[in-house]
Amino acid sequence: MTDRLLSAPGLDGLRHLAGPLDTRRVSRVRLVEDPRDLAGQPAGSMIVLTGAATRRTAGYRLDVAIRDAAAASAAALVLTSFEGPPPVTATALAERGGVSLLAFDGDLAELVVALERALSGSAADALVRAEAATSSVLRAGGDPDRIAAAVSRSLGVPVHTDGAAFSADVPDGLPDGSDGLSDGPGAQDGHLALAVRLALGVATLATTGGQGDDSPVRSRSQLLTELLIAPEDQAFRLATRARALGFAVDAWHIALRVEPTALTGSNRYAVLEEMGPVAARLLRSEGGPDWHPARADDALIIIRTQQLDPGRDGLRATVAVAERLLFQLRERFAGAELRCGVSDAHHGPLGLRTSALEARTALLRNRGTASPVTVYDVAGLDRMLVEWYSSDAARQAVQELLAPVLALGPRRAGPLVRTLQSYLDHQGSPARVAEELHLHRNAVSQRIRRIGELLDADLDDPQQRLALQLACRAARL
CATH class of the missing domain: 3.30.70.270 (Reverse transcriptase/Diguanylate cyclase domain)
Structure with a gap:
């Protein structure tokens, strides 16, 4: 079905424009360069029009193209480099003719390869789906409902949860005995079944036993x-x-x-x-x-x-x-x-x-x-x-320069370092320091004298002032 292909890994660029998604089973992919060839395509085809062919279906010609696709019993018609919504007439014709009308903007070769891989049900497709599903589990944050929805999108099959256990329904059917998987009509080679089983296992680990890693x-x-x-x-x-x-x-x-x-x-x-x-x-x-x-x-x-x-x-x-x-x-x-x-x-x-x-x-x-x-x-x-x-040498230099003050401990050293930084920032003005730190000027002067005694520093020397100013700022980072 077209809806399952839309959720396949690598096909995120496909957009649904009009028409049903579940009327016909997609059996093959056909790349068409001339819209006049649409009527002769095999039944069940997903027909991809090239950019040039899409441009040739502008206006009423799009209605003709959809009629021809429906007459060929095509499952889907893909327009490349198509902008804007389709006309009302095209939407009605797609719905009546049972053709999924899609649009794609991207690399055409990558689209065809991804479609072929998804349709083949090969081990490569199963591996891509399993990888996408596992990544989605890791991004779902351990929430069962979010995990089920994310895995459903990645695998292209419905996944259900009761809060702890997970199960999946695959329309094409799976081999008997696959835990948590419902059998349906038909048979397949089991690659998708393995991908589903792996994804459900990871999902269970994410919700019951914590993340597997x-x-x-x-x-x-x-x-x-x-x-x-x-x-x-x-x-x-x-x-x-x-x-x-x-x-x-x-x-x-x-x-x-x-x-x-x-x-x-x-x-x-x-x-x-x-x-x-x-x-x-x-x-x-x-x-x-x-x-x-x-x-x-x-x-x-x-x-x-x-x-x-x-x-x-x-x-x-x-x-x-x-x-x-x-x-x-x-x-x-x-x-x-x-x-x-x-x-x-x-x-x-x-x-x-x-x-x-x-x-x-x-x-x-x-x-x-x-x-x-x-x-x-x-x-x-x-x-x-x-x-x-951030370098050890700088931190050691700061520690050595302020060591006598820092040795007093955080409770006593903190106010002194803040006072010294403010004093140096304000060019040695006790009045401005008092205003900034909400202190009395006499308290500021007492602290500065105490700091000078502890550091044995000449606060009038420009080099010592600069070194201490940088050290005070760095020590508070």
């Missing part, structure tokens, strides 16, 4: 965490393991960093532990296996990996996914005040680490804003600082 996913997640936090030289060694596990570490990466900003301590850890698998399932339905979750720095890090530079369009698409993801996560984890930072795209193992730092910087800026999703600013000093600070 659950263990490798966990391994990739653990390794990704190590890649993000390990020293630079060790990260390059870990990249080899990542490639072996199927993680495209040499590709382009965009990072999402999600934090439950209202939670601390054990409550924060509990939400992050539960949120990771939920996010992974939701993202499988968005973009397939190129989303990789990990836990680092008390946050959920999600890396989107693509082989080619996604560019600005790819970044906008990722931000749209992040907004949909956060909306769904916020519904499930109400009260956690989830917020998300999104990085720019970067290439390779070091680019992966840079993306994670950018997402963290974006999230820091997110606090106090109306939108729960903030995109990293791709221009300005912060971008250079992030790229510089």
Whole structure:
């Protein structure tokens, strides 16, 4: 039937224009270059008109072509490079004559090959359908109804589910004893039966026992965490393991960093532990296996990996996914005040680490804003600082320069670093620092004296001022 061909892999470009889809069985494909040859085509043919032949059927000639196809008992008539809806008369003739009127925009040779493969029911066709069905299962996010609908489209046969088990009806019939498959009239060589059985098996695993590749996913997640936090030289060694596990570490990466900003301590850890698998399932339905979750720095890090530079369009698409993801996560984890930072795209193992730092910087800026999703600013000093600070040497330099202050611990060091940065940003004006940080001028002066004693630094020296200003900014990334 024509409706089954429309759902076959490689035939997504076929569009139904008019006429029934299930009147006649398609038995062969015929490529026609002259519309005058339509009446002589074998019964049950799917007739594909070339571009030149389609142009010759303009206007009333299309009505003539449909009449000739119906007289030949053709199953379908395919117009190539056809624009707009068909005329009302053509629609009526296709319906009355039992001819499926279709349109196709694309490579004509690829269309004919895909049609022949789908009609033959060969092992190659079954393999293509099985691959498409498996990919659709991975994108369906574990939801049985979505899996059944997706597999139905990929296989070209109806698939049903009761919430856990799956079954399929194949009109052409399947061999007896095929689990979950209904027999029908006729017989076939069993290739499609095998494709259906494989797809239903994967679907069952996805809903009852978790994803079949659950263990490798966990391994990739653990390794990704190590890649993000390990020293630079060790990260390059870990990249080899990542490639072996199927993680495209040499590709382009965009990072999402999600934090439950209202939670601390054990409550924060509990939400992050539960949120990771939920996010992974939701993202499988968005973009397939190129989303990789990990836990680092008390946050959920999600890396989107693509082989080619996604560019600005790819970044906008990722931000749209992040907004949909956060909306769904916020519904499930109400009260956690989830917020998300999104990085720019970067290439390779070091680019992966840079993306994670950018997402963290974006999230820091997110606090106090109306939108729960903030995109990293791709221009300005912060971008250079992030790229510089992603190297171990830069981080070590910052740590050494600010070591006496950082040794006080986060609670005491944080206010001092913020005060020093503001003081340097405002050219040493205690009044402007007091206004920005909501402090008394005397408190600012006391902090600056304390910082000067700890660092043993001359804040009037231009080189030391610049080094400390960069260090303060980098330390807060």
